[in-house]
Amino acid sequence: MYGLAIHGGAGTLPRADMSAAHEHAYRAGLEQALGAGYAILECGGTSLDAVTAAVVRLEDNPLFNAGHGAVFTLDGHNELDASIMEGSSLKAGAVCGLSHIKNPVQLARAVMEQSDYVLLSGAGAEDFALTCGFEFVPQSYFFTPARWRQLERIQSGDPNLSGLTISHIGTVGAVALDDQGCLAAATSTGGMTGKRFHRIGDSPIIGAGTYADNRSCAVSATGHGEMFIRAAVAHDISARMRYGNRTLEEAVREVVLGVLPAMHGEGGVVAIDAHGEIAMEFNSEGMFRACRKAGEGPQVHIYRQA
Numbered sequence: 001m002y003g004l005a006i007h008g009g010a011g012t013l014p015r016a017d018m019s020a021a022h023e024h025a026y027r028a029g030l031e032q033a034l035g036a037g038y039a040i041l042e043c044g045g046t047s048l049d050a051v052t053a054a055v056v057r058l059e060d061n062p063l064f065n066a067g068h069g070a071v072f073t074l075d076g077h078n079e080l081d082a083s084i085m086e087g088s089s090l091k092a093g094a095v096c097g098l099s100h101i102k103n104p105v106q107l108a109r110a111v112m113e114q115s116d117y118v119l120l121s122g123a124g125a126e127d128f129a130l131t132c133g134f135e136f137v138p139q140s141y142f143f144t145p146a147r148w149r150q151l152e153r154i155q156s157g158d159p160n161l162s163g164l165t166i167s168h169i170g171t172v173g174a175v176a177l178d179d180q181g182c183l184a185a186a187t188s189t190g191g192m193t194g195k196r197f198h199r200i201g202d203s204p205i206i207g208a209g210t211y212a213d214n215r216s217c218a219v220s221a222t223g224h225g226e227m228f229i230r231a232a233v234a235h236d237i238s239a240r241m242r243y244g245n246r247t248l249e250e251a252v253r254e255v256v257l258g259v260l261p262a263m264h265g266e267g268g269v270v271a272i273d274a275h276g277e278i279a280m281e282f283n284s285e286g287m288f289r290a291c292r293k294a295g296e297g298p299q300v301h302i303y304r305q306a
C-alpha cells in the first residue's frame, strides 16, 4: 500500500471571491504536485522522496505561500521556513528565516541527512547551505505582485484582513506512505504576511507543523502557527493514536475540530497512517488539498465536500 496527501494552505479565499480561472489554477498546481510525488511512490520510491518532490513543486508555484510566491514581512522581505521528517528513524530536519534558498524543503532535508542538527536558522542555515552546494537566489526571486498587494493592504490597516482570510494562506505540505511501510511528512512556508521580529511559525517546528512516526502517522499542518505550536498539533495527533488508540480520523478530528477551535486556532492538516488511511481536515473556510492512494484516482478539493 502507498499513498500521498498534500495541502496548499488553509484559510482560502471566500468562495464568493474565487474566480473560476483562479480555482482552475490552484487545482492544476495541486494536481501537478500530487502527480510528481505519486509518480515516485508508484515506481517504488521512498515516501521521503515523494514528499520532497511534491513540496518542491508547490514551492516553485507562485500561487502558494512557499518558495516563489512567499508572503512578505512587514518591511518587505521574505523569510522562509520548512521542515521534513521520516517515520522509521524519527530523523528530522528544519530551517527557518531563510532569505536566499530557492527550495527550503531541500535544505531542511540536507539538515536531516548531512548535519548533526535538527533546526538551523537564518544566516547560519544559509552558511550550511553553502557547504552543501545549494543554489542561492536573490530576494527578488520570491516576489509576486499578488503577495505585495497583500502586504500593502496590511500596511494600510485594511480591517478586512483579520484572521487567515488572506494574511497567510498558501503554506504547503505533504505526507506519504511508501511501499516499504515508511511514512514521511514535509511542510514549507513564507509564514504570515506582515510578520515582524523574525517571527517563526509552526511549519519548521517538529511536532507542531510536521511529524512522522511509523507507529502512528505522518502529519503536515497549516494555519495560525502560534496556536499550532502551543497545541503541538502534529505530535498530538500522533500521540492520540499511539497512546489513546484513536484511529487517524478520530485523532485528526479531535485536534483540528476540538483542541484548535477551543483556542481560536484556525487551520487544518493532511495526515496519513501506516495503513494508508488519509485524513484531510480543517476548521477554516477551506483548505487547498489533494490526495491519491494506490489503486485509486486523484482527489483535489478546496472547499468542504457536501
Ligand code: ASP
Pocket (backbone or CB within 6 Å): 009, 010, 168, 169, 170, 171, 189, 190, 191, 192, 200, 201, 202, 203, 221, 222, 223, 224, 225, 226
Ligand atoms: N502555519 C504557517 C505559519 O504560521 C502559516 C500557514 O499555514 O498559513 O507560519
